[in-house]
Amino acid sequence: MSTSQKVVVVTGASQGIGAELVKAFRKLDYRVVATARAVVPSDDPNIATVAGDIADPATAQRVIAEALARFGRVDTLVNNAGIFIAKPFTNYTAEDYAAFIGVNVSGFFYITQLAIAEMEKQASGHVVTITTTLADRAIEGVPSVLASLTKGGLNAATRSLAIEYAKKGIRANAVSPGIIKSPMHAPETHAALGSLHPMGHMGEMGDIVGAVLYLDSAPFVTGEILHVDGGQSAGH
Secondary structure, three states: OOOOOOOOEEEEEOOOHHHHHHHHHOOOOOOOEEEEEOOOOOOOOOOOEOOOOOHHHHHHHHHHHHHHHHHOOOOEEEEEEEEOOOOOOHHOOHHHHHHHHHHHHHHHHHHHHHHHHHHHHHOOOEEEEEOOOOOOOOOEEEOHHHHHHHHHHHHHHHHHHHHHHHHHOOEEEEEEEOOOOOOOHHHHHHHHHHHHOOOOOOOOOHHHHHHHHHOOOOOOOOEEEEEOOOOOOOOO
16 A cells, blocks of 8 residues: 555535545545545545544544555545534524534544544644634624534634644644535525625635645645635625
8 A cells, every 4th residue: 555645534525615625636646535424435546435424433433544544644634524504593402503513513523633643643734624704703694603603613723733733743724714605505595695795706616625725735834714705804
């Protein structure tokens, strides 16, 4: 087994931004471990797929074990899996809360801990987490308390990881998107959602992919929360 190629783990990889990230990293000749609840096995010998709930610590263990068994290392982890449910704060249910904590927080914690443990062995690695600009600047009419609670925590955790591991060769960054055209948003909503951005339109999935690839190729950048949000975080 050759371990000369870099290896990236992508969560939430079955569709949308996650699926586009898998394609983009393969074009750069990375080996990829793609995980999601329902992920289709690939014919590409350089793509390993692991189906499972990212909130379950057993899924994280299987993903990292598969990366090591198939490819021998973990160089980059992209924490892309996440959920967003827009409801008035008092309408959130206990089930909603548990889902946010499970996917957005536990899903980050379990796999990031295991990935960094492997990165420490090689004294190099990179963790990129997809968060949300709503954690920095709320928008009237877009109720987002649980998204801000969980994804805002991931922004803070990213900075903490960056400092803790800065001298160990491991970087941590985040990409903070605005509203992105993806299967999550029906086409008839695009105009209204686009108007929430100072630039007047939604972002494309390629905008987020490009930001992740930039951060992965930027060895002197760590602790960065890169806003890809059409100006939302700057103001209105």
